[in-house]
Amino acid sequence: MTIDEQTLQQVVSDVCSGMLGLELEPSEHSTCDETDALSAIVKISGGWDSLVQVLTPRRTAVSIASTMFAMSEDELSEAEIRDAVGEIVNMVGGNLKGIVDGESSLSLPCVGEVNGSAPFDGSFSGLTVSNRCQGDPLIVRVHDRSKG
C-alpha cells in the first residue's frame, strides 16, 4: 500500500487528536511562515525510503508540550519542548512505515529550529497535510526519496 493525503491526515489525526487530545482543524496553509519554528524529522530507510517532517511554530510546540507533560508552559525546558514534537513525528513516521509494503527501518527523531519551510524548499513535491493546532499551523510532510 502507498501513502496518500487522506491516509496521512488520518494518521496525523489519530496521533494528535486521538491520543494526545489536541484539537486539529484542516487548513489551507502549506508552509509555516515563521522565523521561529521547530522541525522534527524521522528518516525511513529500506523498502520505503522517505522523510517525514512535522513543522510548527515554536509557540505551538510549547503548547503541545504543555499538554503532553501536563505542565504549565513556563515550567517546560527546551529539551521537553523538542521531545514533544519529536514524539509526534516518531508516531506518525512509525505508523506510516507500518502501512507501506516492504521492510523498512525508522530513525530516531531529529528536532531543530528552522526558518519557514526548510529543509524542503519551494520545489517540494511530496505529500503535505496542513492543520491548525490551537490556531497555529501544524504541517506534516512526507518526502518519498525514491521519487527524487
Added chain:
Amino acid sequence: MKVLVVDDSKAMRMIVSRTLKQSGIPNLTTLEAGNGIEGLAMVAEHKPDAVLSDWNMPEMKGIDFLKKLRESGNETLFGFVTSECSPEVKKEADDAGAAFFIVKPFTPNAFEAALTPVLAR
C-alpha cells in the same frame, strides 16, 4: 503491581504512565528508564511485574533489551509500546519472547487487555 516504562522520550514515558493509571489497574506503581541499558539495571534493582518498552531507542534498542533480559534468565512479562507496527517487527518481538505489542497511538483499554494476564496470576 509494579510496571517499568522504558522510553527515550520523557513525554512518552509520562503519557504511558498516565494511561496505565487511567486503565484502572489496581495498586499500580510505575518506574521509568530512558533506554535498554537503564532498563536492565532497573529490572535487576526493582524486580517489576511487567516491563513496557519502546522499540526505537538510543544506547540500546528495545529488542536488544528484551534479548539481554532473557539471556540473563529473567522471565519478567515484557511488552512493547511503540509506533513500530510492521509485521516484521512484531514477528521479531514475538520470537524474542515479547508477550504483547501495543501500537502508538493507544488507549487505556489496550493496556488493560495486555496486562490482564498478569493480574490474573
